[in-house]
Amino acid sequence: MSAQLLSPRALYEEVAELLRQRIYKRELAPGDWIDELRLAQEYGISRTPLREALKVLAAEGLVTMKVRRGAYVTEVNEKDLHDVYHLLGLLESDAAGAVARQASDAQLAQLQSLHQALETAVADREAFFELNEQFHMRLLEIANNRFCSQMVADLRKVMKLNRHHSLLKSGRLEESLAEHRAIMAALAARDAAATVQKMKTHFASGLEAAA
Numbered sequence: 001m002s003a004q005l006l007s008p009r010a011l012y013e014e015v016a017e018l019l020r021q022r023i024y025k026r027e028l029a030p031g032d033w034i035d036e037l038r039l040a041q042e043y044g045i046s047r048t049p050l051r052e053a054l055k056v057l058a059a060e061g062l063v064t065m066k067v068r069r070g071a072y073v074t075e076v077n078e079k080d081l082h083d084v085y086h087l088l089g090l091l092e093s094d095a096a097g098a099v100a101r102q103a104s105d106a107q108l109a110q111l112q113s114l115h116q117a118l119e120t121a122v123a124d125r126e127a128f129f130e131l132n133e134q135f136h137m138r139l140l141e142i143a144n145n146r147f148c149s150q151m152v153a154d155l156r157k158v159m160k161l162n163r164h165h166s167l168l169k170s171g172r173l174e175e176s177l178a179e180h181r182a183i184m185a186a187l188a189a190r191d192a193a194a195t196v197q198k199m200k201t202h203f204a205s206g207l208e209a210a211a
Contacts, residue, residue, distance in 0.1 A: 012052035034071040061158040089203035095143035096199040100192040172209045
């Protein structure tokens with residue numbers, strides 16, 4: 001890909017997004033060394049914006065910088081996964097409780113629409129995960145806590161490093177969908193306590209599948 005094909009936004013941001021997607025797709029797998037020279041040649045850019053892009057990804061936890069060895073795609077160990085899912089469960093269950101208490105009918109209808117799209121996407125893993133993330137991030141937007149939203153967005157980037165492994169677990173997508181149904185039922189009933197518990201259960205199950 002040449003530099004001329006990159007979007008008008010800051011070059012390093014565009015490069016960061018290109019690398020982010022390659023990491024998510026496992027074109028750059030956990031533990032892989034990132035060949036800066038080869039990538040700079042491939043994108044038709046200097047190594048300066050590439051290094052700035054790697055700093056962005058390192059701040060997100062997707063890349064690990066090693067002294068005198070360069071940049072590597074982050075490897076997520078069992079403790080990392082537990083910590084990420086634990087924090088996500090706390091943050092998103094709290095947000096879900098707030099949504100149950102304060103969301104408008106129109107906002108709940110938006111979540112229901114996203115849930116219905118999930119119901120039809122269960123046969124397509126990539127589409128399912130994209131819609132699932134849309135659902136969770138929309139719920140956070142409705143909860144209206146920008147600090148929580150930013151923390152969750154960063155944690156979800158790390159979680160994605162392991163998501164393909166969890167996809168291999170037989171029946172996990174169907175289980176996830178059933179958990180979403182339970183969350184939606186609790187939201188529809190405006191039952192904040194039940195919504196919090198259903199969301200915590202959702203992340204506990206996700207951790208079990210991912211581990």
